[in-house]
Amino acid sequence: MLTTIKTRRSVRQYKEIIPKNADIKKILEAGRWAPSGLNNQPWRFLIVKNKGVINAISEFTKYSKVIKGAPVLILVFLDLKASYNRDKDLMAIGASIQNMLLMAHSLKLGACWLGEILNKKEDVRKFLKLDKNLELMAVISLGYPVKKKLKSNRKPLQALLINSALPLF
Amino acid sequence: MLTTIKTRRSVRQYKEIIPKNADIKKILEAGRWAPSGLNNQPWRFLIVKNKGVINAISEFTKYSKVIKGAPVLILVFLDLKASYNRDKDLMAIGASIQNMLLMAHSLKLGACWLGEILNKKEDVRKFLKLDKNLELMAVISLGYPVKKKLKSNRKPLQALLINSALPLF
Numbered sequence: 373m374l375t376t377i378k379t380r381r382s383v384r385q386y387k388e389i390i391p392k393n394a395d396i397k398k399i400l401e402a403g404r405w406a407p408s409g410l411n412n413q414p415w416r417f418l419i420v421k422n423k424g425v426i427n428a429i430s431e432f433t434k435y436s437k438v439i440k441g442a443p444v445l446i447l448v449f450l451d452l453k454a455s456y457n458r459d460k461d462l463m464a465i466g467a468s469i470q471n472m473l474l475m476a477h478s479l480k481l482g483a484c485w486l487g488e489i490l491n492k493k494e495d496v497r498k499f500l501k502l503d504k505n506l507e508l509m510a511v512i513s514l515g516y517p518v519k520k521k522l523k524s525n526r527k528p529l530q531a532l533l534i535n536s537a538l539p540l541f
Numbered sequence: 542m543l544t545t546i547k548t549r550r551s552v553r554q555y556k557e558i559i560p561k562n563a564d565i566k567k568i569l570e571a572g573r574w575a576p577s578g579l580n581n582q583p584w585r586f587l588i589v590k591n592k593g594v595i596n597a598i599s600e601f602t603k604y605s606k607v608i609k610g611a612p613v614l615i616l617v618f619l620d621l622k623a624s625y626n627r628d629k630d631l632m633a634i635g636a637s638i639q640n641m642l643l644m645a646h647s648l649k650l651g652a653c654w655l656g657e658i659l660n661k662k663e664d665v666r667k668f669l670k671l672d673k674n675l676e677l678m679a680v681i682s683l684g685y686p687v688k689k690k691l692k693s694n695r696k697p698l699q700a701l702l703i704n705s706a707l708p709l710f
Contacts, residue, residue, distance in 0.1 A: 466635025
């Protein structure tokens with residue numbers, strides 16, 4: 373598990389091979405089994421494979437190249453009708469997305485969690501002719517990675533640990 | 542991966558055995574390697590093992606029993622100084638928490654993601670004498686599970702999939 377978590381990268385270039393439907397289903401299953409407050413499961417998914425629609429969605433972000441090159445997109449929405457606490461719902465959706473990214477990686481697929489497009493989330497919703505209750509939270513681009521060795525980094529653990537004046541241990 | 546994701550449960554009762562420091566470190570490593578927008582890594586962690594402090598924290602939620610019975614707590618905070626977009630930061634913190642829950646489960650530890658305590662997040666922060674820039678996002682209780690077979694359920698995938706008037710495939 374730790375290796376899968378640590379070797380996952382944002383993959384931005386994809387081969388032209390289309391991922392198998394069975395693998396896409398596993399990824400969605402992973403997203404579906406995330407935890408949420410009161411088990412309200414506020415996440416909704418929209419899968420796009422149609423090239424014309426993928427290209428059109430790509431125009432709503434400055435990272436259009438990543439989206440254009442992806443054979444599959446998973447758009448993740450918050451269902452405002454299912455929402456009970458925005459902070460908790462957003463964390464739950466983050467958990468669901470992370471499940472999907474880990475599942476993709478463990479299937480040797482590459483994915484990128486795209487957030488810049490949220491600047492135009494209302495335009496994306498209208499373009500897709502979706503109900504007002506669906507708020508775009510992320511676009512996940514998905515495909516087989518072109519490059520194998522991608523680097524990343526994180527702050528050292530010591531920089532993330534909080535101390536307290538109280539005795540913690 | 543899918544099995545780990547699907548068999549993870551919220552574990553609310555723990556044995557008195559203290560989890561190993563090496564395992565707690567693996568869980569924090571998993572949390573550290575989550576993705577975040579612009580790689581801003583807004584998560585901060587506070588570990589508590591001290592019984593007196595655990596008991597005091599338990600008083601800030603109606604689920605005090607879960608917290609009181611846990612040998613270890615991981616408190617997860619958003620560092621408002623590292624924040625750049627609240628929605629994205631909350632999703633990133635959700636991803637970090639999910640990494641920790643999956644890591645705990647894969648180590649045969651049990652964990653519970655507690656959110657009700659956020660109703661008193663300012664009181665918790667003051668009790669711990671923490672800086673105003675640290676906003677409590679979740680408490681994760683951690684320990685070896687007493688019960689082995691816990692059930693859960695999710696909406697069927699069909700109920701989560703969005704359709705569009707546009708041709709998606």
